[in-house]
Amino acid sequence: MGFYQRDSAWFKESGANRDSKTLIEDAKTLAIIVSMAALLNLFGVFTSIDTNQYNVFSLAMVLLYAGYILLCAGFGLSLLIRLMRQRPHAQLKKFSRYMYVIVAIVIILPLFIRVNSPTIIHVIGGIGALIGVVNTRGLSWFEGIAKDQKRDLVWSMMIISFSMIMIAIHYEQVTMKALHISTYFFEPLIASIGIWLFINALRLTFLSLYSLPTAHLMDKKSLELSTLAQLTSNAIQTQSIDAIISDTLKLLPKSIQAQGIYCRIHAFKTDHQRCEGQLGTELTILLSDPTFRMWISNSIEPRIVHELPIELNPNQILFTNSLLTIPLMQDGKSFGEIILSHTQPFHFTPEDASMLKVFAESIKIASDNVKLMSISKEHDRLENEMIIAKHVQKSLLPSTIFQPTSYSLSCFAISAKEVGGDFYDVFQLPNGNTCIIIADVSGKGIPAAFWMAMLRGAILSLQTENRDAKGMLISLQQMLASALESHMFITASCIIIEEQSNIIHFARAGHMPLIHFHDGKLNDYKPKGIGIGLTKDPAYFSHNLEDISVQLSEGDMCLLYTDGLIELFEEEHQFHEFCNEHSKDAHLFIQAIEALISGNTHTSLRDDVTVISFKRIQA
Numbered sequence: 001m002g003f004y005q006r007d008s009a010w011f012k013e014s015g016a017n018r019d020s021k022t023l024i025e026d027a028k029t030l031a032i033i034v035s036m037a038a039l040l041n042l043f044g045v046f047t048s049i050d051t052n053q054y055n056v057f058s059l060a061m062v063l064l065y066a067g068y069i070l071l072c073a074g075f076g077l078s079l080l081i082r083l084m085r086q087r088p089h090a091q092l093k094k095f096s097r098y099m100y101v102i103v104a105i106v107i108i109l110p111l112f113i114r115v116n117s118p119t120i121i122h123v124i125g126g127i128g129a130l131i132g133v134v135n136t137r138g139l140s141w142f143e144g145i146a147k148d149q150k151r152d153l154v155w156s157m158m159i160i161s162f163s164m165i166m167i168a169i170h171y172e173q174v175t176m177k178a179l180h181i182s183t184y185f186f187e188p189l190i191a192s193i194g195i196w197l198f199i200n201a202l203r204l205t206f207l208s209l210y211s212l213p214t215a216h217l218m219d220k221k222s223l224e225l226s227t228l229a230q231l232t233s234n235a236i237q238t239q240s241i242d243a244i245i246s247d248t249l250k251l252l253p254k255s256i257q258a259q260g261i262y263c264r265i266h267a268f269k270t271d272h273q274r275c276e277g278q279l280g281t282e283l284t285i286l287l288s289d290p291t292f293r294m295w296i297s298n299s300i301e302p303r304i305v306h307e308l309p310i311e312l313n314p315n316q317i318l319f320t321n322s323l324l325t326i327p328l329m330q331d332g333k334s335f336g337e338i339i340l341s342h343t344q345p346f347h348f349t350p351e352d353a354s355m356l357k358v359f360a361e362s363i364k365i366a367s368d369n370v371k372l373m374s375i376s377k378e379h380d381r382l383e384n385e386m387i388i389a390k391h392v393q394k395s396l397l398p399s400t401i402f403q404p405t406s407y408s409l410s411c412f413a414i415s416a417k418e419v420g421g422d423f424y425d426v427f428q429l430p431n432g433n434t435c436i437i438i439a440d441v442s443g444k445g446i447p448a449a450f451w452m453a454m455l456r457g458a459i460l461s462l463q464t465e466n467r468d469a470k471g472m473l474i475s476l477q478q479m480l481a482s483a484l485e486s487h488m489f490i491t492a493s494c495i496i497i498e499e500q501s502n503i504i505h506f507a508r509a510g511h512m513p514l515i516h517f518h519d520g521k522l523n524d525y526k527p528k529g530i531g532i533g534l535t536k537d538p539a540y541f542s543h544n545l546e547d548i549s550v551q552l553s554e555g556d557m558c559l560l561y562t563d564g565l566i567e568l569f570e571e572e573h574q575f576h577e578f579c580n581e582h583s584k585d586a587h588l589f590i591q592a593i594e595a596l597i598s599g600n601t602h603t604s605l606r607d608d609v610t611v612i613s614f615k616r617i618q619a
Contacts, residue, residue, distance in 0.1 A: 024156070026075070026078070030076060031163075033071055033075060035159050036068055037069055037167060038162070038166035038167055072194075076193050076197040153204060157201040161198060161205055164201065165198075168194075240370060241370055244367060245263045245265060245272055245274055247366075248261075248263045248338065249274060252338070253340070255355070256324070256355065258324070258341060258342055260276070260280050260283050260340070260341035261275070261277050261280070261339070261340050262283045262284075265363070266335045267335070267367060279342070279343070286318070286320070287339075291312065296327070296339070297334070299325065302324065303326075304324050304349075305323035307345045308321050308322075320342070321347070322342040323341050325338070326338050327360075338359075340356070386417075389419045389446065389449060393452070396452070396453055401426050404428075404434040404614075405499055407499075407615065407617065408585070408586045408587065408614065409614040410587045410589070410590040411424055411612050412594060412609070412611045414597060414605065415605075416564065416605040416606060416608050421440060421451065421608060422441075422452070422562050422608040422610040423437075423438070423440075423459075423610075424610055427463050429467070429496075430464065431466045435494065436612060436614070437472070437492065438612055439490055439491065439492035440491045440608070441455065441488070442490070443488070444607065448608075451480075458475075458480055462475055462476070468496055468505055468547065469495060469505045469547050470545055470546075472496075472507075473508075474541065474542055476509075481532060481535070481536055481541075484533035488533060489510075489533040490509070491531045492509045492510075493560055494506070494508075502551065502552045502616060503551055504549065506547060507546065507547035508529045509532050509541075510529055510530050510531035510532075510534070511529075511562075512560075513525055513526045514559070515561075516558050522583075527547060527548045528544060528545070530544050553616065554616055555615070557583050557585075557616075558614055558615075559612070560613075561609075561612070562607070562608060564606070565593070565611055567605075567607055568596060568609070578596075586613040586614055586615040589611075597609065
């Protein structure tokens with residue numbers, strides 16, 4: 001019982017669900033067993049049974065023969081049930097019930113009715129075989145097997161058919177007697193399995209012979225489709241042009257049966273090319289011929305050469321005859337080609353050209369995918385570098401703001417892009433005065449950030465000397481004007497706060513005005529001045545630079561800013577209204593600017609924004 005349960009579990013889980021390849025292997029095994037039974041029948045076992053010479057030898061032969069017949073029946077039933085499982089509409093349960101009924105009839109009927117045993121066996125066996133044939137009539141699985149498998153199936157089914165004929169010739173004289181001695185009750189079942197197996201063997205034999213001449217076409221199409229699927233799958237995962245070429249050289253010759261292959265893909269300003277195969281060297285020789293190269297470059301569709309022209313092989317040293325070429329096209333331009341070769345003339349067909357065209361589309365997709373992945377990686381690299389640059393630039397701005405006595409001072413800066421060109425600094429001069437500088441480098445992004453770093457270095461070098469506002473800007477002009485490119489300039493404003501007198505000195509080099517709030521009124525001061533770097537003449541710059549002085553009263557607030565702040569408002573009067581509304585406190589003004597920018601999440605900043613606000617408070 002344990003062996004029975006184990007075998008039943010194997011059959012349910014795997015044995016009955018094996019694929020067509022293992023089904024054909026089982027057919028070959030069955031052919032060997034049936035042929036052994038037929039040989040025993042052919043070489044004298046029937047004589048021992050017919051003459052009723054029931055000695056030890058003849059009994060052993062009978063039992064051996066009966067064993068082979070039972071083994072054939074078991075393997076045959078397994079094979080036939082597996083054939084039924086190849087078609088989804090096979091009613092296995094219903095068939096099993098029919099077989100149980102037949103076996104019961106065979107066992108019970110002789111007990112009550114006296115009938116000729118062979119007649120019952122033939123009738124019931126025929127009914128069982130008919131039921132089995134009906135349930136195995138669907139052979140759609142047969143169309144998908146390869147030519148080699150069909151050839152094996154032909155030989156197996158022919159052997160089974162011939163062996164079944166040999167057994168059937170002496171069935172009543174030999175087989176029935178042998179089975180009667182060993183397993184009487186199973187004779188009808190074995191007969192029905194034999195008839196069923198014989199009919200299916202004949203059918204599969206003729207079907208295999210009929211389809212063999214065209215089987216290689218099915219194999220070829222199947223191989224082409226599997227190759228195309230593999231190439232398409234690799235195209236999604238491939239990350240380099242060389243990998244695409246390797247896949248092409250590996251897969252195409254198998255599906256289109258070429259003896260030489262050449263593939264070239266032009267990408268990233270480089271030709272990636274390789275030759276492989278038995279005729280790979282000859283393709284290299286052909287590609288060195290300018291006539292052949294021109295012939296390839298002039299084609300935009302697949303081209304077939306059935307016999308190599310004498311002008312391409314003048315010395316007749318090449319074995320290549322057939323050629324199949326296709327250009328790799330994108331946006332009407334060629335970015336490479338594929339060449340297949342073979343020694344036999346007229347080897348390549350129009351169907352091969354059509355399939356190669358499909359392969360070329362997959363290669364184009366793979367190449368585009370590699371380029372997009374390269375662009376994506378480059379974008380990620382630049383993005384990471386910009387993040388680093390943003391952190392570096394942020395470190396260039398003052399981390400802490402110097403707070404002069406009797407003043408409340410607050411600063412704010414944000415870039416329109418990852419990095420920008422705005423700069424500010426607040427520091428104390430050696431004489432105790434406070435210097436406030438705000439600047440805006442023309443342009444945005446990396447170039448502006450570079451010159452902003454240069455500006456910071458120049459300002460750091462000026463912090464150890466006492467200068468007025470105008471002198472500070474003149475020094476910056478002298479240090480930076482010669483280094484700035486012709487299309488670059490810097491606007492800047494400088495304020496010097498004299499804390500003893502509460503007088504501020506203001507100068508601007510083409511920068512935004514100074515806004516001064518006094519007794520609820522807004523005043524803007526615009527002394528003349530031109531941007532740093534707009535002229536290389538220091539005298540002209542100094543002559544056109546003006547500074548002014550403003551006396552600050554307690555509660556007065558001043559505002560320095562870059563032009564990015566103005567662009568947050570549609571009209572200038574809206575900007576002035578905003579400033580008046582938030583002019584009570586320097587810190588609250590900066591908080592209002594931050595809230596204004598964070599509230600406009602639906603629109604991006606058009607320019608960098610930098611603001612410095614300071615207010616005179618009671619000492």
